[in-house]
Amino acid sequence: MMMHKPSLMKMLTALLLLLPLSIAVELDVRGSERQCDYKPKLQPRPHSVSILEFGAAGDGKTLNTIAFQNAIFYLKSFADKGGAQLYVPPGKWLTGSFNLTSHLTLFLARGAVILGSQDTSHWEVVEPLPSYGRGLELPGGRYRSLINGYMLDDVVITGDNGTINGQGSVWWDWFISHSLNYSRPHLVEFISCKDIVVSNLTFLNAPAFNVHPVYCSNVQVQNISVYAPPGSPYTVGIVPDSSVSVCIENCSISTGYDAISLKSGWDEYGIAYGRPTESVHIKQVYLQSSSGSALALGSEMSGGISDVLVEHLYIYNSFCGVEFRTTKGRGGYIKGIVISGADMTNVHTAFAATGQSGSHPDNNFDPNALPILQQITLENAIGTNITLAGNFSGIQESPFTSICLSNISLSVTSSSCSFSTSWVCSNVSGSSQLVFPEPCPEFSNSSLSCSSSLLDSDGQAVAL
Numbered sequence: 001m002m003m004h005k006p007s008l009m010k011m012l013t014a015l016l017l018l019l020p021l022s023i024a025v026e027l028d029v030r031g032s033e034r035q036c037d038y039k040p041k042l043q044p045r046p047h048s049v050s051i052l053e054f055g056a057a058g059d060g061k062t063l064n065t066i067a068f069q070n071a072i073f074y075l076k077s078f079a080d081k082g083g084a085q086l087y088v089p090p091g092k093w094l095t096g097s098f099n100l101t102s103h104l105t106l107f108l109a110r111g112a113v114i115l116g117s118q119d120t121s122h123w124e125v126v127e128p129l130p131s132y133g134r135g136l137e138l139p140g141g142r143y144r145s146l147i148n149g150y151m152l153d154d155v156v157i158t159g160d161n162g163t164i165n166g167q168g169s170v171w172w173d174w175f176i177s178h179s180l181n182y183s184r185p186h187l188v189e190f191i192s193c194k195d196i197v198v199s200n201l202t203f204l205n206a207p208a209f210n211v212h213p214v215y216c217s218n219v220q221v222q223n224i225s226v227y228a229p230p231g232s233p234y235t236v237g238i239v240p241d242s243s244v245s246v247c248i249e250n251c252s253i254s255t256g257y258d259a260i261s262l263k264s265g266w267d268e269y270g271i272a273y274g275r276p277t278e279s280v281h282i283k284q285v286y287l288q289s290s291s292g293s294a295l296a297l298g299s300e301m302s303g304g305i306s307d308v309l310v311e312h313l314y315i316y317n318s319f320c321g322v323e324f325r326t327t328k329g330r331g332g333y334i335k336g337i338v339i340s341g342a343d344m345t346n347v348h349t350a351f352a353a354t355g356q357s358g359s360h361p362d363n364n365f366d367p368n369a370l371p372i373l374q375q376i377t378l379e380n381a382i383g384t385n386i387t388l389a390g391n392f393s394g395i396q397e398s399p400f401t402s403i404c405l406s407n408i409s410l411s412v413t414s415s416s417c418s419f420s421t422s423w424v425c426s427n428v429s430g431s432s433q434l435v436f437p438e439p440c441p442e443f444s445n446s447s448l449s450c451s452s453s454l455l456d457s458d459g460q461a462v463a464l
């Protein structure tokens with residue numbers, strides 16, 4: 001049965017499962033099972049303070065960066081005593097960048113809005129990530145994200161549907177006018193952290209990414225809503241980056257570029273750093289992407305992306321549904337991917353894989369570092385008002401192989417596309433069964449089984 005996209009507020013009401021006001025997280029992730037099947041073990045935080053106790057004012061005008069920094073410095077002393085909670089009451093809490101600490105819960109009450117300052121002096125400039133070698137948008141450093149965690153353990157950012165608003169419109173204008181000297185900041189970024197939960201919140205108008213776990217393990221992102229307007233340049237929802245054991249579940253995401261994007265480093269820097277993104281489970285998500293892809297893998301994937309299970313995708317009003325991106329010089333691999341159960345409405349290109357995507361960080365990349373894309377299963381998908389069923393354009397020196405299409409029915413409605421031209425393929429091979437419209441001849445390999453190591457004995461997908 002076709003499911004239609006409800007309004008954003010209805011989705012929030014349906015998806016929010018409120019956590020207790022004070023929790024600690026202990027993730028029980030078992031490598032051979034679905035990541036989202038193992039929920040955090042929630043433990044009470046023994047101590048809680050309000051941001052009001054540190055002189056903060058929720059008037060939307062007072063800068064509260066020092067208040068947040070002082071509160072978290074104080075709560076750091078409870079890390080070895082079971083941790084603590086920082087409570088943000090209703091109000092508009094303007095702030096620049098601040099850092100979290102281990103064994104901390106940041107809780108936003110209903111009606112609480114953390115506002116990112118629109119003054120660049122309130123955003124520290126930091127070194128680029130080692131797996132990128134430079135800022136994503138500009139050479140050199142980058143602006144630190146609004147809320148940060150570095151080498152932390154057991155951190156929860158949650159609430160009663162509170163809001164984190166990046167007020168990104170000024171950043172978008174600066175980006176479009178080439179007025180920035182450094183790459184734009186994100187809303188929430190965790191670097192080299194473990195046991196992380198982000199849940200029950202609304203994210204609005206990020207300068208760039210919304211939630212960016214990089215070099216992390218055991219990450220749960222659940223029941224969040226993300227929005228940035230269609231014209232916002234390269235705004236992205238959730239970006240697991242060189243991270244392992246990640247669950248993204250029950251989220252509604254609508255952004256200017258990609259809704260969810262999996263990454264693992266850029267060219268020679270990502271190859272040298274060698275940190276893959278793996279064991280990712282994405283489940284029950286509503287995605288809308290204005291100019292990018294609802295779900296993207298790459299194009300920065302030089303550390304490798306593997307063992308990804310995606311279930312129950314609902315994609316609407318998007319340029320591309322699911323896209324795999326790479327190019328010569330990336331190295332790395334994308335393999336062991338199962339996308340099972342996709343419902344698409346008003347999507348230009350349902351499925352895509354390209355070997356000609358993205359630029360290079362500098363001239364030091366190895367043009368002979370050829371990426372590998374293989375062992376991809378796309379199954380159980382339906383689509384309405386699709387312009388192009390699939391566009392698979394591999395690399396001549398490293399063709400995309402063992403791509404399996406199964407049980408896919410797409411209603412291609414554009415008058416410019418007949419059934420015979422609704423798939424575009426080159427340098428790709430695989431197999432198909434029960435696919436309509438019929439795909440390219442490159443998918444006629446009858447000896448290639450579409451069953452995957454990610455499918456259990458009952459034919460259900462499981463994440464490694």
